[in-house]
Amino acid sequence: MDFDLSEDQRLLKESVDRLIAGEYSFEQRKKYLAEAAGWSAAMWSHLTELGLLGLPFPETLGGFGGGPVETAIVMEAFGRGLVLEPFFATIILGGGLLRRAAPDAMRGALAPQVAAGKLKLAFAHVERHSRYDLSDVTTTAARDGAGYVLNGAKSVVLHGDAADRIFVTARLSGGRRDPDGIGLFLVDPATPGVSRRGYGTQDGLRAAEISLANARVTADDMVHDNALAPIEHVVDEAIAALCAEAVGAMQAMQELTLEYLKTRKQFGRPIGSFQALQHRSVDMLVAVEQARSMALFAAISAAEENPVERRKAISAAKVQIGRSARLVGQEAIQLHGGIGMTAEYAVGHYFKRTTMIDQLYGDADTHLARLARLGGLFGKAA
Template sequence: MDFELSEEQRLLKEAVDGLLSDGYQFTQRKKYMKETGGWSQDIWRRLAEQGLLGLPFAEVDGGFGLGAVEAMIVMDALGKALVLEPYLATVVISGGFLRHGGSAAQRAEHIPPIIDGRKTFAFAQLEKDSRYDLHDVTTSARKRGQSWVIEGKKFVVINGESADTLVVTARTEGAQRDTAGIGVFLVPSNVKGITKETYPTQDGLRAADITFTGVEVGAHAAIGDPNNALLLIERVVDEARTALCAEAVGAMDESLKITVEYLKTRNQFGVPIGSFQSLQHRVADMFVALEQARSMSMFATMAVDFGDGAERAKTVAAAKMQIGMSGKFIGQQSIQLHGGIGMTMEAKIGHYFKRLAMIENTFGDTRYHLRRVSESGVLV
């Protein structure tokens, strides 16, 4: 099987790497965290100008019609740079709902402003007791004439503070854990009845707990079948997990490079500590963990377009499990090899560890996906 990038894909990689190497140094990132919403509007505009916000969308919708490999390339670069901007929430997740389930009218209304950087989105899915089960939904959407009325509360909505539009999962019928009776709705973030509690997350992003009290949206707000959207949700979340795997690989790759460079420059007993054989062995183990994660990320990238949803889910779960294990190992070793400086806010390496920890716990942690892989009978 050929894992080499095509010429167009190499050019894409060079373009996004070049953009982020110029505009996303660690000191700049700290400044972006203080801007409105916790990320840079200027960087978002530059991502739009380079066409990166339009990569996955069909040409008929104004995009480039590119696939999962191109998404992997971009997410890998975003992981290396510790990018704060809501690419995952807006382009991958919300864009995924529009691509796979949106009507022509919904795509025409929402995709062009995503592509040109005028609108950002957030995915409001997690609930207080739902853990990682996508079908565990208590937020309700009830019909009132031609409208839907949404009631409930969502937690840890990444980019929920500044998003223009929320993509909300809500139950239209049935009990809390029924797999049927779940819909997905496009909700303007400034509509009456929405209240937000905003806060920073451990990895430097910003999130919000969002309460919906009698929030009324039109019939056109439902994406796809409002009573049977779980398959759509699972497909989009699998794409998000795959994107997170690629982002984690980028973060692990950069963590290893930073650590190796530190070992070359940190002296003890008059010599660089990188000359100590025991530390060289640790770095070798980190490299093995990185390559295991990279191979599984590639595997998930190929699987994300599988027509068989069950096979796709098994593969993505296996990849997310490996990413979680590799990320934890590389993050912990990076901190330990840096010593006390690695625990400070001034050291970049600690911020990579925090991001890897958050990725591991997004859309299912390692134990959750280990259970899914075990139940599926997949050998990894």
């Protein structure tokens, strides 16, 4: 298999890498974080100008026509920059749901607005009790005349405080963990009965708690009446994107640590000259490259239509990403010593982000258990 980038992919990588190197240093990131929204509107405009907001959409809808590999290229660069803007929530999650779940008319109306940077999206699915079970939905959607009335609460809605429209799951029928009967609605957060409370997450990003109290939506707001299958596919694509982002963050930690070992002196010599620390530095490099290989595997597998084979690949990648991120992050902190624990130094922020990525949509232990239930990467489910 040819793993070389195509000419278009290479140009994409160069443009994104150049943007992050020039506009997203750690000091610049601090300034973006201090803005009222917790991210930079100017940077959002830059992403729009580069065409990155149209990444997953076809050219007929004003998009770039990219797939999971192109997404991975962008997300790896964003991982190196610890990007704060709502790209993942709007383009990966929201854009994914537009592509895989929305009717043609809705997709045709909204995708160009998203690609032009005029519409930000979020995905409200997780509930406090649901853990990592995508079918565990208790928010309800009751038919009322020509529309629906939504009641329930959603947690940790990534960039939900900035979204112009929010995809919300609600149960139309069935029991709490029934895979059937989960509806998907596109809700205006200004709708009466919808309230949201925004807050900062541990890694510097934004999220929101969203409450729905007799929130009335129209039949046109329904995206899908049995949405679990497309949601699962979008989440698998999102995990593949997160794996690529984690690789970018891990590489940054490894490079920062190597540079520190070369410059920090003890007993009159650079600490990188001590063999024991050299071995630990090599272990970090090996872990990064293992993660990179599995992130590429996830990106290639994310478009797989067979859900079982896709989930095997995604879970295997998530396991490796979680393990590598923990090793690289812990070694980076320890080899930096006390400075690695300070908020003023970048390495701790990278470790926070990779730790959060491990927790999103199932940590390494959760995906290892799922992989075992599916019979392993190359086996058959029992």
